Amino acid sequence: MPSERAQKSPDADTITGPMAEIDDIDFDIIEQLFFAYRDFTSDPDAILSKSGFGRAHHRVVHFVNRRPGMTVADLLDTLKITKQSLARVLKQLIDSGFINQVEGVRDRRQRRLYPTRKGRELALELARPQSRRITKALSGFAPEEQKLIGKFLRAMVDPQ
Amino acid sequence: MPSERAQKSPDADTITGPMAEIDDIDFDIIEQLFFAYRDFTSDPDAILSKSGFGRAHHRVVHFVNRRPGMTVADLLDTLKITKQSLARVLKQLIDSGFINQVEGVRDRRQRRLYPTRKGRELALELARPQSRRITKALSGFAPEEQKLIGKFLRAMVDPQ
DNA sequence: CGAATATGTCAGCTTTGTTGACATATTTTC
DNA sequence: GAAAATATGTCAACAAAGCTGACATATTCG
Numbered sequence: 001m002p003s004e005r006a007q008k009s010p011d012a013d014t015i016t017g018p019m020a021e022i023d024d025i026d027f028d029i030i031e032q033l034f035f036a037y038r039d040f041t042s043d044p045d046a047i048l049s050k051s052g053f054g055r056a057h058h059r060v061v062h063f064v065n066r067r068p069g070m071t072v073a074d075l076l077d078t079l080k081i082t083k084q085s086l087a088r089v090l091k092q093l094i095d096s097g098f099i100n101q102v103e104g105v106r107d108r109r110q111r112r113l114y115p116t117r118k119g120r121e122l123a124l125e126l127a128r129p130q131s132r133r134i135t136k137a138l139s140g141f142a143p144e145e146q147k148l149i150g151k152f153l154r155a156m157v158d159p160q
Numbered sequence: 161m162p163s164e165r166a167q168k169s170p171d172a173d174t175i176t177g178p179m180a181e182i183d184d185i186d187f188d189i190i191e192q193l194f195f196a197y198r199d200f201t202s203d204p205d206a207i208l209s210k211s212g213f214g215r216a217h218h219r220v221v222h223f224v225n226r227r228p229g230m231t232v233a234d235l236l237d238t239l240k241i242t243k244q245s246l247a248r249v250l251k252q253l254i255d256s257g258f259i260n261q262v263e264g265v266r267d268r269r270q271r272r273l274y275p276t277r278k279g280r281e282l283a284l285e286l287a288r289p290q291s292r293r294i295t296k297a298l299s300g301f302a303p304e305e306q307k308l309i310g311k312f313l314r315a316m317v318d319p320q
Numbered sequence: 321c322g323a324a325t326a327t328g329t330c331a332g333c334t335t336t337g338t339t340g341a342c343a344t345a346t347t348t349t350c
Numbered sequence: 351g352a353a354a355a356t357a358t359g360t361c362a363a364c365a366a367a368g369c370t371g372a373c374a375t376a377t378t379c380g
Contacts, residue, residue, distance in 0.1 A: 005254055006261040006271050014260045014274045019225040019283055025291040027226060032313035034219070037197045038240060039318045054335055059194070065179040066187060072358060080198060085337055087359070094165055100174045101166040109346045109357045111166050114174045123179055131185040137315035145308055148301065152309050153192035155297035158199045214366055232327060245368055247328070269326045269377045324379070330372085338365070348355070 043129035051122075056089045058126055064099055064113045065123035071110045098122055203289035211282075216249045218286055224259055224273045225283035231270045258282055 010016060019027065044058050063078055064070065072090075076083055090113075093099045098119035104110030115123065138146050170176055179187060204218050223238055224230065232250075236243055250273075253259045258279035264270030275283065298306050 006263045008263055010262055010274060011260065013257075013276045013278075014262065015225075015277060015280050016228050016274060018228060019275075019280065023284060025284065025287045026294045027287065027291075029294050029310060029313070030222070030287060030290050031226065032310060032317075033197065033200060034222075036313045036316035037193065040193060040316060042240075042318075056336060062190070062194075065175075066191065068176050068178060073356095080202075081336085082338065083358075084339085084360080088336080091359095097173075100171065102170055102174065103166045103168055104357090107347070107357080109344095111358065114170060114176060115179075116173045117175060118173075120175050120179065124183060124185065127185045127187065127190060130190050131187075133316060134186045134189050137312055140315075141308065141312070145305075148305055148308055149312050150189060150192060152297055152301070153189065153196045155300075156196035156200060156293060157192075158202075216367055233325095241367085242369065243327075244329080244370085248367075251328095264326090267326080267378070269375095271327065322380090325377080327375085327377100329374080332370090334367100334369070336366085336368095339363085341361085343360080344358085346356080346358100348353100350351105350353080 040130060040133060043133065044126040047126060047129070053092075054089075056085070057093060060086070060089055060093060061098060061115070061119060061123045061126070065115045065120055068114045069102075069112045071104070071112055073110075075113065093119070200290060200293060203293065204286040207286060207289070213252070214249075216245070217253060220246070220249055220253060221258060221275070221279060221283045221286070225275045225280055228274045229262075229272045231264070231272055233270075235273065253279070 007014070041055060045055060048054055048058060059079055060075065063075060067074070070078075072083070072086070075090075076086055079086065090099070094101060097116055100114045100116055101111040102114060104112055138149065141149070167174070201215060205215060208214055208218055219239055220235065223235060227234070230238075232243070232246070235250075236246055239246065250259070254261060257276055260274045260276055261271040262274060264272055298309065301309075
């Protein structure tokens with residue numbers, strides 16, 4: 001039932017003009033970032049849905065592969081989520097043999113995280129389509145120009 | 161209880177080397193995109209949490225303000241979510257006076273979406289910190305270089 | 321008129337985030 | 351050496367936002 005809320009024609013409090021580059025706001029880039037990230041994550045999401053994992057698992061697998069030996073605290077700080085959120089997906093990844101925990105040598109309270117061979121392979125499989133997309137998007141850019149993209153992305157991140 | 165799963169030292173199936181730029185994969189940019197988007201969304205998230213809305217509401221408010229008069233089908237295609245997911249947040253935005261629905265003129269089945277003044281103001285408030293972040297990240301880039309960023313982001317999006 | 325389309329809605333499920341509380345092992349501090 | 355701080359794990363409950371499947375209504379199209 002196309003709802004009863006719909007008006008027959010715009011009332012006094014209905015704005016019909018687009019929110020454009022007035023107000024000196026960068027709407028175009030805001031929007032492009034949304035679209036870029038939406039499609040950037042769609043490739044690995046499709047792969048993950050087969051194996052019963054989700055985007056949260058992807059992030060953990062990615063970072064543990066990038067920085068083997070990172071502690072749980074490191075990972076929490078990187079992902080900016082709570083340890084209870086992390087615990088759920090991390091446990092699954094450990095139980096299914098994608099990640100190993102090793103007691104810290106200097107500090108035995110720490111649980112240092114390492115990928116297994118299986119974990120390394122999964123990380124690579126997920127990174128491949130993303131890298132393909134990036135390579136394609138960067139084709140046509142000169143090497144110097146490609147560096148600017150990285151510079152921009154880093155500048156978008158909060159300090160610390 | 162620091163779990164019993166932890167090994168005392170790396171076993172045979174524990175990979176200790178970082179997943180680096182071997183394998184011709186663009187790990188750096190993959191990672192930078194994650195960090196950039198993580199912090200990019202953190203500003204509006206903080207604002208929204210006060211008013212009881214979430215990131216999903218933000219997206220709807222943004223696009224309805226950018227393209228007033230868009231149909232529900234347009235919005236679904238833009239966000240790439242199901243209509244049941246959209247229905248929940250859209251209803252809340254309509255009920256609380258941020259968005260109006262107007263019956264389509266040519267096709268009366270359509271519900272064209274427009275922001276109210278309140279809706280326009282919210283969209284602006286949410287865009288402001290994001291735009292500030294972008295402007296800051298782009299400072300130090302020449303105008304020609306800034307255009308490259310947009311070109312890259314557009315190239316990251318799936319065709320159509 | 322019948323089929324297709326645009327939208328709405330009910331019900332239930334999943335993933336991934338949150339808070340709060342508490343337990344254990346280990347290290348650091350006094 | 352005892353006490354405090356730290357690193358991690360875990361239980362329970364809840365919330366946001368995605369999903370599927372099924373079905374209803376109004377309108378348009380063929």
